[in-house]
Structure formats: C-alpha cells, structure tokens
Amino acid sequence: MNKIRVVLCFIALLAFGILSEPAVKADDNSQKVLLVYDSKDHIHQGEQRIDSLQRILTGMNLKVKTEKASDYKKGELQKGYAGVITLINWDKAGLMNQSFEKDREEYDGIKLHIGEGITPQELQQLDAKVDKIYQKQLTLTVDENSQQLPFSQTMEPLVDIPKNAQVIGKLVTQEKNQDEYNYGVINGKNGYLPFFEAKSLSLLSATKLITQLFKNNQTFKPLLTFTGVSPYTDMEILDELSAYCEKMDIPFAISTVSVAKNTEMQAFNRFAISLRRIEDRNGLIFLNAPVIGGATKDTGTELSGLFDGYLLNLARQGVYPVGISTPGFWNQDQILRQNALKKANTWMLLPNSTAKMVNLNVDNNSSVAKKSYYAVNASSIDTIKNRAELRFNIPTAVTIAMPNSSVKLRNVKEQIRKLDLNWENPSQIEFESRINFASSKLSYKLGQYFVNESPVEINVNSKDKNTINNTTSTKNKVLLKDFFHVQGRIITVIFVVIFIVLIVFIFIGRKIYRNKFKR
Amino acid sequence: MVKKFGILQYFNENNVAVFSSQSIFIKVALILNKIFYSSKYFDIRFLGIVYYVVFLPAIHLLTRALVEPARKIRSYVIALLIVIVFADASFTLYFNSFFAEPGMLICTLYAFSAVILLARGRYSKRWRLITLFFISVILIITSKQQNTPLALSFGVASIGLFFLPNLKKYEKVALVGGIMAVLASGAVTYGLINKEFNEVNQYQSFTHGALMETGDPSKKIEAEGINQQFALMREQNYYAKTYDTVDPNSKYVKDNLIKKYNFGWIAVYYAKNPRQFINLLDVATKDIMITQIKAVGNYTKDSGKKAGAQLTFFTGFSSFAGAFFPGKYAFLCLLSLVLVMVYGVSFYIDLKKGQAFGIMRFFLVLGLITICVFVPIVSIIEDRDADLAKHLFMVPVCLDLIFIMLIADILNHQLWLPANDGGDDDE
Numbered sequence: 001m002n003k004i005r006v007v008l009c010f011i012a013l014l015a016f017g018i019l020s021e022p023a024v025k026a027d028d029n030s031q032k033v034l035l036v037y038d039s040k041d042h043i044h045q046g047e048q049r050i051d052s053l054q055r056i057l058t059g060m061n062l063k064v065k066t067e068k069a070s071d072y073k074k075g076e077l078q079k080g081y082a083g084v085i086t087l088i089n090w091d092k093a094g095l096m097n098q099s100f101e102k103d104r105e106e107y108d109g110i111k112l113h114i115g116e117g118i119t120p121q122e123l124q125q126l127d128a129k130v131d132k133i134y135q136k137q138l139t140l141t142v143d144e145n146s147q148q149l150p151f152s153q154t155m156e157p158l159v160d161i162p163k164n165a166q167v168i169g170k171l172v173t174q175e176k177n178q179d180e181y182n183y184g185v186i187n188g189k190n191g192y193l194p195f196f197e198a199k200s201l202s203l204l205s206a207t208k209l210i211t212q213l214f215k216n217n218q219t220f221k222p223l224l225t226f227t228g229v230s231p232y233t234d235m236e237i238l239d240e241l242s243a244y245c246e247k248m249d250i251p252f253a254i255s256t257v258s259v260a261k262n263t264e265m266q267a268f269n270r271f272a273i274s275l276r277r278i279e280d281r282n283g284l285i286f287l288n289a290p291v292i293g294g295a296t297k298d299t300g301t302e303l304s305g306l307f308d309g310y311l312l313n314l315a316r317q318g319v320y321p322v323g324i325s326t327p328g329f330w331n332q333d334q335i336l337r338q339n340a341l342k343k344a345n346t347w348m349l350l351p352n353s354t355a356k357m358v359n360l361n362v363d364n365n366s367s368v369a370k371k372s373y374y375a376v377n378a379s380s381i382d383t384i385k386n387r388a389e390l391r392f393n394i395p396t397a398v399t400i401a402m403p404n405s406s407v408k409l410r411n412v413k414e415q416i417r418k419l420d421l422n423w424e425n426p427s428q429i430e431f432e433s434r435i436n437f438a439s440s441k442l443s444y445k446l447g448q449y450f451v452n453e454s455p456v457e458i459n460v461n462s463k464d465k466n467t468i469n470n471t472t473s474t475k476n477k478v479l480l481k482d483f484f485h486v487q488g489r490i491i492t493v494i495f496v497v498i499f500i501v502l503i504v505f506i507f508i509g510r511k512i513y514r515n516k517f518k519r
Numbered sequence: 520m521v522k523k524f525g526i527l528q529y530f531n532e533n534n535v536a537v538f539s540s541q542s543i544f545i546k547v548a549l550i551l552n553k554i555f556y557s558s559k560y561f562d563i564r565f566l567g568i569v570y571y572v573v574f575l576p577a578i579h580l581l582t583r584a585l586v587e588p589a590r591k592i593r594s595y596v597i598a599l600l601i602v603i604v605f606a607d608a609s610f611t612l613y614f615n616s617f618f619a620e621p622g623m624l625i626c627t628l629y630a631f632s633a634v635i636l637l638a639r640g641r642y643s644k645r646w647r648l649i650t651l652f653f654i655s656v657i658l659i660i661t662s663k664q665q666n667t668p669l670a671l672s673f674g675v676a677s678i679g680l681f682f683l684p685n686l687k688k689y690e691k692v693a694l695v696g697g698i699m700a701v702l703a704s705g706a707v708t709y710g711l712i713n714k715e716f717n718e719v720n721q722y723q724s725f726t727h728g729a730l731m732e733t734g735d736p737s738k739k740i741e742a743e744g745i746n747q748q749f750a751l752m753r754e755q756n757y758y759a760k761t762y763d764t765v766d767p768n769s770k771y772v773k774d775n776l777i778k779k780y781n782f783g784w785i786a787v788y789y790a791k792n793p794r795q796f797i798n799l800l801d802v803a804t805k806d807i808m809i810t811q812i813k814a815v816g817n818y819t820k821d822s823g824k825k826a827g828a829q830l831t832f833f834t835g836f837s838s839f840a841g842a843f844f845p846g847k848y849a850f851l852c853l854l855s856l857v858l859v860m861v862y863g864v865s866f867y868i869d870l871k872k873g874q875a876f877g878i879m880r881f882f883l884v885l886g887l888i889t890i891c892v893f894v895p896i897v898s899i900i901e902d903r904d905a906d907l908a909k910h911l912f913m914v915p916v917c918l919d920l921i922f923i924m925l926i927a928d929i930l931n932h933q934l935w936l937p938a939n940d941g942g943d944d945d946e
Contacts, residue, residue: 266737293759
C-alpha cells in the first residue's frame with residue numbers, strides 16, 4: 001500500500017512538474033514589424049539578407065512578421081505594426097501587389113525601403129530624389145572606416161535630401177573626381193538604404209540606421225563566441241583555447257551541441273569537464289540546436305524532451321548553459337521556436353547558412369527574447385579599422401569556428417589577438433539569463449550561476465586537467481571477473497581435448513572397421 | 520503498403536543511385552504495365568507477376584533436382600517440403616516490392632538446381648545448365664552491393680563443375696571464363712558502389728558496430744587512433760530519424776572520423792576486441808532465420824488492417840525456423856562444420872570412385888556454407904545496419920537449400936552412396 005502511495009505521489013509530482021513547466025515568457029509588450037520582400041532571389045543570396053534583417057530586428061526586441069509581397073492582403077498593415085520594411089532583392093521581379101503599395105503609402109508608422117525600385121510616393125515621403133548609377137566600383141565610408149563593395153551593376157542612392165535628414169555612410173566612386181553619394185538616409189519616420197549586405201561595414205551601418213529609425217540608441221560591446229563546439233570536439237584543443245582566453249583576460253562564450261544518449265560514458269565526462277573549466281574561466285555556454293534529420297511537425301514534444309535531456313544531463317555534471325543558440329530559421333518556425341528557443345530568455349541567432357534548413361511548421365512570425373545576440377563571423381569585421389572603439393547597436397556575438405587542429409588553434413589565437421575588440425564581459429554587466437526546462441530552472445547573474453534560484457559553485461579540480469589530457473584512465477574493477485575468465489578458459493581447454501580424443505577415436509574405429517573386411 | 524507508383528515522364532536528371540540487376544525485372548514489369556495498365560502509374564503487382572513467372576520454373580527445376588523420378592511417397596514428401604519452405608509467404612511477400620531479395624532468391628534456386636542437375640547428369644545438353652548457373656550467379660552478385668563478397672563463395676561452388684565427366688579442354692577454358700566473369704561481376708558491382716553509400720556504410724559500421732556490444736568504448740577507439748569523444752556517437756544513424764547532434768555528412772565528421780578509418784581499421788579493431796566481435800555476431804545470428812521483414816507492413820491501407828500489420832498466412836516454416844533456430848554464431852559455425860563433414864564423406868567416397876556427383880555436391884555445399892559463415896562477419900564489418908535481417912537474407916536461403924538437400928539425400932539413400940547406387944534409375 002505504501003508503495004502505491006509513493007508511486008501516486010511521484011506521478012502527481014511529475015504531472016505538476018510537466019503542467020507547471022514554465023516557458024520563459026517573451027516580452028509581450030514588444031512591438032511588431034512587418035518585413036515584406038519581393039523575392040528570395042536565391043542566386044544573389046537574397047535569403048541571407050532576409051535572415052539577417054530578421055535577426056537584427058529580433059536583436060532589437062522587435063517581433064517580425066515576414067511576408068512575400070504577393071502574399072500580402074489588403075489592410076494587413078493596419079494590424080498594429082510599429083513599422084514596415086520593404087526589401088527589394090530583385091528589382092526586375094517587382095512587388096506586384098498594389099494593395100501593399102497603397103496600404104504602405106497610407107501607413108503612418110516607421111517605413112524603411114531597402115534596395116532598388118523605390119516608388120515616387122516613398123520618395124515624396126522621404127522628401128528626396130533618386131539617382132541611378134551604373135557599373136561602378138564603390139567604397140562605403142562610415143566614420144573612419146571604409147569597405148570596398150563588390151562591383152555593382154546598378155544602384156539608386158538618394159540625392160537632394162532635406163537638410164534635417166540624417167545620413168549614415170557615404171558611397172564614394174573610385175574615379176578621379178570621386179563622386180560621393182548617400183548610403184543610409186533617415187527623414188523622420190522614413191528610412192532608405194540603396195542596398196544591404198549581411199556583412200562588414202554595410203551590415204553595421206544598416207543596423208545603425210534601423211536602430212536609429214526605431215529610436216533605439218543602445219550600444220553593445222561584442223561577445224566573443226566559438227561556434228561549432230560539440231561533444232566530438234578535441235577536448236584538449238578546447239581546453240587550451242579557453243585557457244588562452246583566460247590568460248588574455250578575454251570573456252567569451254561557446255555555442256555547443258550536446259548528446260541525449262551515452263551520457264554515462266567517459267567521453268561525456270570529459271566533455272562536461274571541459275565545459276566546467278570554461279565556466280570557471282569566465283566563459284558562457286550556449287546550448288546549440290541539434291541538426292534536423294527526418295523530423296516532422298509532430299515531433300515538437302520530442303524536441304522539447306531532447307532539450308530537457310541535454311540540459312538535465314549537463315546540469316547534473318555541473319554545466320549550466322545560459323542561453324540557446326540556433327540558426328535564424330528556428331525563430332521563424334512555430335514548432336522549433338516553441339519547443340526549443342522559448343525555454344530560454346537569452347538567445348544567440350546564427351546565420352541560416354550554418355545549418356541545413358529544414359522547415360517543420362514555418363509561420364514567419366518570429367518572437368523575441370530578453371536578449372538576443374546577432375551572430376556575425378569575425379572574418380566579416382576584420383576589415384574594419386579602429387576596432388577597439390567599435391560598438392554595435394544590437395547585442396552581437398562575433399563568432400569564430402572552433403579550431404580542430406593545433407595549427408588552426410594557433411591561427412585562431414592570432415586572429416583573436418589581431419581583432420583587438422573591446423569584448424563584452426557578461427559577468428560585469430546587467431546580464432540576467434534564465435532557462436526553464438522540465439521542472440527546473442537555470443539562471444546566471446553577475447558571474448553567479450543558480451539552479452532553482454539557489455547559487456551553485458563551479459567545481460573544478462586538478463584531476464580534471466589529467467582527464468582531459470588522457471594521462472589517467474579509470475578502470476572499474478569487476479568482482480569475480482578473473483574467476484569467470486579462468487573458468488571460460490578451462491571449459492575451452494576441456495572441449496578442445498574432447499574434440500581431439502573424438503577424432504582419434506574416429507580414426508581408430510575406421511581402421512578397425514576396414515581391417516574387418518581385409519581378412 | 521502502397522500498390523501504385525507514378526512513372527517518371529521526363530528525363531531523370533538525378534544520377535542513378537544504385538547499379539543493380541534488379542532493374543531488368545523492373546524494366547520487364549514496366550513494359551507489361553504500360554501495355555496492359557497505364558503509362559502514368561506503375562502497379563507493383565506487375566513486378567510480382569514477373570517474379571512469379573520466373574519463380575515457378577525455379578521451383579520446378581529444384582524439385583527435379585532433388586526428387587528421384589519415381590512415384591514413391593518419399594518423392595511427394597520432398598516436393599511438398601520444397602513448396603512449404605520456398606513458397607513460404609515470407610519469401611513470396613518480397614515479390615510485390617522493390618527489394619532486391621526476390622531476384623536473389625529465384626536466381627539462387629536456379630543456380631543450386633543447375634549444379635545438382637548437372638551432377639546427376641539428368642540432361643544431355645549440359646551447356647544450357649552451365650550457362651543458367653553462371654547467369655544466375657552473376658544476377659545474384661550484381662543485384663546488391665552487399666552481395667559482392669558472394670562472388671568468392673560461388674567461385675568455390677563452381678570448382679565442382681571441373682569434375683564433370685568427359686570435359687574437353689575448351690570446355691574447361693570456358694568454365695574458367697565463367698568463374699572469371701563471376702569474380703569480375705563482383706569487382707564491378709563493388710566498384711560501382713555510390714560514394715555516399717560507402718560513407719553511410721562506413722559510418723554505421725562504426726556507430727552501430729565498433730561502438731556496440733561493449734562497455735565504454737571510449738578508450739578502445741582512442742587506442743586505435745580515433746578521438747575518444749566519437750564514442751558518444753554510439754547508435755547514431757547516418758540519416759537521423761528526427762534530430763541529431765551533428766550531421767555525419769559535415770566536414771568535421773568527415774575529416775576527423777570517416778577519413779580516419781576504413782574497413783581494414785574495423786577488421787583490426789575487432790581482431791583486438793574478439794569478445795565484442797563475437798557478441799556482435801551473436802546479435803546478427805539471433806534473428807537469422809526470420810525472413811519476414813518486421814519493419815514493413817504487408818497490407819494496403821484500404822484493407823482496414825492496422826499500419827504495419829504482418830501477414831501470417833503460409834508463414835509456418837519461416838515462423839517455425841525463426842522461433843527455434845538457435846541464435847548463436849558458434850552454433851551456426853558448428854552446424855556448418857557438421858554439414859561440411861557430412862558432405863565431405865561423400866566427396867571422399869566419390870573422389871575415390873571417380874564419380875562427379877558427390878564432388879560437385881560437396882563444392883556446392885562448401886560454397887553455400889561459406890556464405891552462411893562469412894556473410895554475418897562481412898555484414899558487421901561493412902555495414903552494421905539496424906536492418907541486419909535483410910542483409911543476412913542469403914544465409915537462411917542457403918541453409919534452407921542445404922537442409923532440403925540433406926533430407927532429400929537421406930530419403931533417397933544418397934547421402935553417402937553414389938546417386939546411381941542408392942536411388943532408382945535415372946531417366
């Protein structure tokens with residue numbers, strides 16, 4: 001009877017745990033933006049531009065509804081959007097939707113046009129004229145930085161802009177007389193970008209323009225992040241990398257996947273030790289999304305359970321992730337967002353190109369987190385000068401792929417040294433992360449980890465280093481193992497002897513049998 | 520299961536993923552389908568008909584090979600056994616599918632019957648049977664990449680043909696040519712294995728093989744030069760069913776795992792870890808006689824049966840063998856040894872008497888036994904897939920053939936006595 005009671009209590013507790021599983025609440029007061037594009041323009045990486053814009057807006061705590069212009073329905077823009085962004089990837093395709101153009105003209109919120117094909121109405125609202133330049137090699141200059149742009153066939157910069165308009169960046173031709181054009185222009189609630197590239201100076205200035213347009217004037221230091229870490233990574237290299245960051249006094253983060261099975265193995269223990277040592281060295285752990293194989297939209301519960309399993313197994317080993325990192329498309333998919341991202345209040349959104357895109361239930365209705373890092377590859381900002389003073393307008397993670405050889409590790413160290421950025425230190429800023437999973441809660445604040453609101457210490461000891469470097473091996477002594485081993489050998493010997501005797505008997509018998517007939 | 524499939528109406532821009540002799544059967548079925556049914560939809564039952572039409576003569580030949588031409592009860596018993604064993608629904612169910620197994624079954628029956636009929640000297644025109652034998656063998660080997668090692672086994676079985684009485688020199692040369700063709704077909708099939716398949720097999724032979732049936736494999740793989748962290752990949756599939764930690768096709772896994780080992784590495788690994796290898800072989804042997812694929816349902820949606828429902832009609836033999844055959848590799852080896860010894864005696868007797876029957880039968884049994892013993896090993900080293908039962912398909916077929924022949928030989932009093940001593944007179 002007692003047993004039944006215990007079981008019932010356990011079930012009740014479990015049910016309570018499941019029912020009360022609190023997804024980390026998104027900031028419901030956050031504003032929503034409508035992002036309308038003409039075409040994905042696969043050939044010219046139009047999808048990358050859409051992904052990048054979505055991640056920038058999420059970084060600004062803006063929910064985004066992304067829609068192809070041809071799918072726009074009349075009156076949609078009146079549904080409480082804080083702004084509308086028109087992205088023209090391929091001018092020749094055109095918007096092909098008069099309802100949208102008409103609604104946009106009448107709309108009085110924030111409006112941003114990116115790319116060619118600006119309409120006379122938009123120009124009128126910007127109070128400017130447009131010029132068209134053909135086949136020019138241009139250099140984008142913002143403050144003291146400049147970046148040479150790829151050769152452009154055509155571009156439509158704004159001219160004759162009003163005096164009170166704000167200009168972000170200049171486009172300079174490479175001819176003798178060096179013509180100069182405006183890059184980003186803001187006039188009141190209207191903004192314009194003649195083109196957008198998801199990298200380097202173009203990305204930084206576009207981000208600046210968008211944040212200023214939405215009256216968001218915060219600045220952030222970048223967070224150094226190593227991506228592509230997994231339980232299969234060379235742990236010695238990972239340990240050396242984290243030791244280097246500690247030595248250089250650089251706070252950092254890693255984005256790592258985990259495993260749901262085989263967590264009893266020595267290899268998982270090594271992985272956990274490496275991660276604990278990272279936490280001890282002022283490194284943060286972002287739990288990265290798994291790759292999607294044959295999952296369907298019915299596998300949401302499985303995905304949620306998988307993340308719970310990852311987090312539980314890591315937490316048991318004293319590893320406490322502070323957030324979840326995924327490619328951008330996870331935030332555009334209802335199943336992926338709800339069952340993974342929503343568990344955390346801190347996200348890191350990586351470019352879609354880092355993973356194979358698989359859609360389970362795309363609604364293109366992205367959500368927001370308390371803090372969402374925009375991941376940008378370090379190589380894409382190393383052309384920018386005066387980086388020590390560089391500040392970003394949204395939380396940004398400057399990513400470097402995890403090196404997997406000693407040579408690459410040396411290169412990465414050199415790359416970090418040369419980047420010379422003023423890195424964000426989450427242990428010293430208002431950084432409060434929280435992950436809710438199953439019935440537990442992991443949080444982090446000012447360098448202190450908490451499990452279910454209770455502070456915990458990161459346990460690192462001198463033996464850990466040996467485990468990572470393979471200098472010791474743990475052997476489990478199994479009781480009576482030797483006995484069974486010896487027993488097995490004895491039986492084998494007996495069988496071999498019997499077999500030999502049998503063969504001898506067969507030959508003797510055969511001889512006797514033959515001799516019978518010989519007489 | 521699905522009955523109808525769309526027929527591709529336009530040029531197929533994708534590379535042919537698989538090279539297989541099975542295409543011959545499918546092409547014939549497609550032609551019949553287009554004549555009698557539709558040019559847009561393919562009804563899989565046309566493929567079933569094609570297999571059935573080739574299967575019936577195979578059963579006929581096998582019966583002729585094993586049954587003495589005399590109206591005796593034992594002849595009927597043997598014929599009945601052949602039907603019970605080889606017309607078992609677990610075999611014939613394959614006919615209505617795109618699996619390569621029906622072709623393998625039918626061709627094995629032809630090859631086996633051809634050798635026995637030749638050994639018995641039933642037909643005066645031997646070259647027809649010899650040609651049938653070699654064509655069947657080549658079709659078996661080229662039907663699937665996993666069958667390439669069978670070329671060696673059938674090579675052994677073909678040795679017996681050299682003992683045919685009154686062989687002329689050019690006939691011996693032709694036989695050598697036939698054996699070379701068999702070996703070459705094996706080599707060609709192996710060479711044409713799609714690179715992706717190779718990677719899939721290699722990956723799974725690690726995750727479902729080298730890492731399985733042992734305690735913590737971390738140290739073992741580290742000792743063989745692979746980062747011990749990859750031990751955590753145990754039980755991972757190349758194509759993840761839902762989610763997976765990393766993509767096996769990613770550059771990192773390719774550079775740090777797949778490029779670090781090959782099948783030679785795996786063979787050495789098992790040689791150093793024999794206990795694990797034997798455990799794996801036992802796992803492989805456990806379900807060796809279960810020929811009905813459990814992962815696939817046998818009914819169409821409109822039949823009203825539950826998804827994945829299995830047919831039970833006329834599966835008596837396969838159910839019986841599946842339930843009672845001991846699932847230990849050691850037993851399989853001992854059984855093989857006994858069978859080889861039993862047929863070795865008749866080989867010795869006929870060799871002394873200068874008769875072909877016992878010799879040819881022995882080499883045939885030896886060839887088939889090598890399939891039974893080595894296919895599980897090759898399956899584990901090459902492709903430790905979850906779908907092991909299907910990879911081991913040739914083992915139950917070969918064992919069934921040897922069992923039937925053993926029973927027939929005992930009933931016909933021909934086991935250790937020459938064909939014309941024990942049995943009745945030939946035709």
